[in-house]
């Protein structure tokens with residue numbers, strides 16, 4: 001906890017700022033890869049070789065921003081207070097496996113949704129939210145999902 005702002009700043013873990021910067025488009029727009037040979041979709045973005053058919057012919061692909069909840073869990077592990085997961089009750093954090101409409105599976109935080117409202121099959125859509133505060137105090141933004 002910062003003595004100046006009251007915000008939680010994690011000094012224990014070191015976040016790789018440059019890597020986070022390079023991968024920002026993937027987090028902001030769900031940018032992954034599509035194999036031109038076999039059509040398999042990858043998220044996050046894959047560099048080099050398709051893991052399914054070993055083709056090196058990959059192209060950028062923006063995953064669908066909507067999907068439905070396949071599985072979820074509610075944890076007591078609060079995220080950074082300012083990311084909003086404290087809004088519903090006791091700092092519970094909802095983490096969900098979402099199947100996007102193009103078939104890509106993704107583990108994500110579910111925001112703006114009370115833990116007792118979550119259910120399998122619920123429609124959700126992507127939003128851009130704060131992820132975590134890096135050790136250099138920059139905010140790292142990325143995808144989360146909210147009920148559609």
Ligand SMILES: [Zn+2]
Pocket residue numbers: 035036037038039040050051052053054055
């Ligand atoms: Zn392939």
